Amino acid sequence: MTGFAARLTDAIRARNSVLCAGIDPHLDLLPPLFQQKNMTEAVRDWAFELIPLLAGQVPVIKPQAAMFERLGPSGMTMLASLSQAAMAEGLMVIMDAKRGDIGSTAAAYAEAWLGHEAGFASDALTINPYLGRDSLEPFAEKAQKSKAGLFTLLRTSNPGSADIQMLQSIEKKPVFHHVADMIRPFMESMVDASGFSSFGVVIGATWPDEQAALRKMLPECLFLIPGFGAQGASASDALAGLVKGPEGWEGGVVNSSRGLTMPAEANEARNLTDWRAAIRSATSQTIQALR
Amino acid sequence: MTGFAARLTDAIRARNSVLCAGIDPHLDLLPPLFQQKNMTEAVRDWAFELIPLLAGQVPVIKPQAAMFERLGPSGMTMLASLSQAAMAEGLMVIMDAKRGDIGSTAAAYAEAWLGHEAGFASDALTINPYLGRDSLEPFAEKAQKSKAGLFTLLRTSNPGSADIQMLQSIEKKPVFHHVADMIRPFMESMVDASGFSSFGVVIGATWPDEQAALRKMLPECLFLIPGFGAQGASASDALAGLVKGPEGWEGGVVNSSRGLTMPAEANEARNLTDWRAAIRSATSQTIQALR
Numbered sequence: 001m002t003g004f005a006a007r008l009t010d011a012i013r014a015r016n017s018v019l020c021a022g023i024d025p026h027l028d029l030l031p032p033l034f035q036q037k038n039m040t041e042a043v044r045d046w047a048f049e050l051i052p053l054l055a056g057q058v059p060v061i062k063p064q065a066a067m068f069e070r071l072g073p074s075g076m077t078m079l080a081s082l083s084q085a086a087m088a089e090g091l092m093v094i095m096d097a098k099r100g101d102i103g104s105t106a107a108a109y110a111e112a113w114l115g116h117e118a119g120f121a122s123d124a125l126t127i128n129p130y131l132g133r134d135s136l137e138p139f140a141e142k143a144q145k146s147k148a149g150l151f152t153l154l155r156t157s158n159p160g161s162a163d164i165q166m167l168q169s170i171e172k173k174p175v176f177h178h179v180a181d182m183i184r185p186f187m188e189s190m191v192d193a194s195g196f197s198s199f200g201v202v203i204g205a206t207w208p209d210e211q212a213a214l215r216k217m218l219p220e221c222l223f224l225i226p227g228f229g230a231q232g233a234s235a236s237d238a239l240a241g242l243v244k245g246p247e248g249w250e251g252g253v254v255n256s257s258r259g260l261t262m263p264a265e266a267n268e269a270r271n272l273t274d275w276r277a278a279i280r281s282a283t284s285q286t287i288q289a290l291r
Numbered sequence: 292m293t294g295f296a297a298r299l300t301d302a303i304r305a306r307n308s309v310l311c312a313g314i315d316p317h318l319d320l321l322p323p324l325f326q327q328k329n330m331t332e333a334v335r336d337w338a339f340e341l342i343p344l345l346a347g348q349v350p351v352i353k354p355q356a357a358m359f360e361r362l363g364p365s366g367m368t369m370l371a372s373l374s375q376a377a378m379a380e381g382l383m384v385i386m387d388a389k390r391g392d393i394g395s396t397a398a399a400y401a402e403a404w405l406g407h408e409a410g411f412a413s414d415a416l417t418i419n420p421y422l423g424r425d426s427l428e429p430f431a432e433k434a435q436k437s438k439a440g441l442f443t444l445l446r447t448s449n450p451g452s453a454d455i456q457m458l459q460s461i462e463k464k465p466v467f468h469h470v471a472d473m474i475r476p477f478m479e480s481m482v483d484a485s486g487f488s489s490f491g492v493v494i495g496a497t498w499p500d501e502q503a504a505l506r507k508m509l510p511e512c513l514f515l516i517p518g519f520g521a522q523g524a525s526a527s528d529a530l531a532g533l534v535k536g537p538e539g540w541e542g543g544v545v546n547s548s549r550g551l552t553m554p555a556e557a558n559e560a561r562n563l564t565d566w567r568a569a570i571r572s573a574t575s576q577t578i579q580a581l582r
Contacts, residue, residue, distance in 0.1 A: 072410025105358070163469075
């Protein structure tokens with residue numbers, strides 16, 4: 001198996017799409033067609049129906065771990081099988097679990113969530129940098145062993161991300177630039193044949209100027225870009241940190257969750273055929289908008 | 292049910308002990324007595340045996356979510372039942388899962404992990420502040436509803452915690468003091484009859500001077516103090532941020548994991564009777580050291 005960055009770049013080029021489909025099963029927004037008493041079953045039916053519609057269209061999906069954890073242990077069992085099913089259909093999987101801890105505990109999270117053989121199998125995992133450089137090492141080590149990727153939270157899409165991430169340091173730069181400096185050695189050591197690194201960052205689509213500046217600071221970095229659509233960022237905002245490759249945009253993926261998997265037309269569908277058509281249509285429109 | 296801070300303070304006073312027993316099932320350190328092919332079963336046997344030995348001795352346990360996640364979905368199912376079993380024996384449970392996200396995703400984590408009715412039932416949860424104030428709101432809201440507590444990572448026990456947490460801001464104070472300022476309104480709004488707040492912080496036993504300084508900054512704050520024992524901090528280091536109450540130390544708990552649940556004598560035990568005696572002895576010695 002090639003490295004994560006090479007696999008993702010190949011998948012992006014093959015589909016000429018940087019769209020990442022966020023699988024966020026908001027229980028209160030689940031289409032009426034799928035509602036049933038057992039919420040885990042309802043989410044399972046909805047999520048497993050999405051997989052074949054997304055396969056071949058988008059390079060990667062991003063399940064939101066929180067929404068599965070909310071269902072308790074049965075939700076976690078379902079998340080593990082959903083990830084396997086997606087991989088079997090040729091989709092890559094970024095687990096959005098935002099884990100972070102130190103030493104042997106970080107190593108345990110890495111074992112749990114990184115690589116195709118993990119209990120919660122993935123191609124990549126989101127992680128939190130607040131605990132410092134030594135807290136990232138066990139993740140980087142396991143990612144390299146299992147040819148998986150990492151996306152460290154850098155500048156998130158929410159307004160409150162300014163509270164800590166934008167604090168000015170005595171060197172007159174924001175805290176998230178210090179985080180960028182901290183991760184640079186990991187990032188540089190994980191560049192593969194694609195020219196990109198399997199150690200990436202999360203930066204919100206809501207901050208296009210900062211995306212462009214970060215691209216200059218970390219040219220080989222893969223960006224995971226949330227906040228497009230539902231959180232108000234336009235397609236050109238979302239693309240501000242990506243680069244033009246031979247087939248189109250590359251260097252990262254732009255996530256869309258609700259806009260793709262819960263569009264109004266799909267929620268109003270009275271049968272599976274109409275629901276599928278609505279999801280297909282929302283997916284191709286979003287892919288087009290991001291080209 | 293009274294608030295988390297009141298329940299924890301009562302439990303501390305009743306036992307005259309601030310010891311929190313960390314349940315960290317390191318797979319490679321599990322005593323030979325419990326080793327078996329199915330690792331989830333091995334961990335289950337070990338952890339469920341610990342519960343009655345700790346009940347009545349320590350006020351609270353702290354399962355390390357990562358070590359259960361590492362076992363995959365079966366580990367998560369076991370974690371949920373372990374927490375229920377501990378509560379049934381009168382132990383309080385702090386889930387050490389270090390969750391953090393924004394908006395509805397943070398709300399989903401809060402639903403999953405906070406309160407006795409949650410899928411992963413707890414009395415309190417550890418959370419990560421890097422995403423800012425708005426990312427903490429859904430946790431605070433759910434904690435208040437379910438009479439649960441929160442411990443925000445502030446200054447962690449690892450050396451690398453200096454990388455971000457100790458960065459000096461342009462106002463010449465470390466980032467973790469800005470985090471302390473950010474959480475103050477939550478902390479103040481969640482003080483109960485005990486005089487302490489159900490919105491607490493994590494500060495490493497390895498930083499006694501900073502603990503003492505933080506106690507002045509946040510007098511009503513409960514401290515969750517890791518790093519005692521295995522990570523090198525002494526009992527007096529670990530107690531530096533606590534306060535003397537009518538029965539002894541209070542205002543937080545000091546965590547010990549391996550030193551308590553995997554002492555050398557217990558690991559050498561050839562039968563359950565000897566193992567239990569070794570755990571009991573390690574527990575009472577540690578309680579004594581922290582008085």
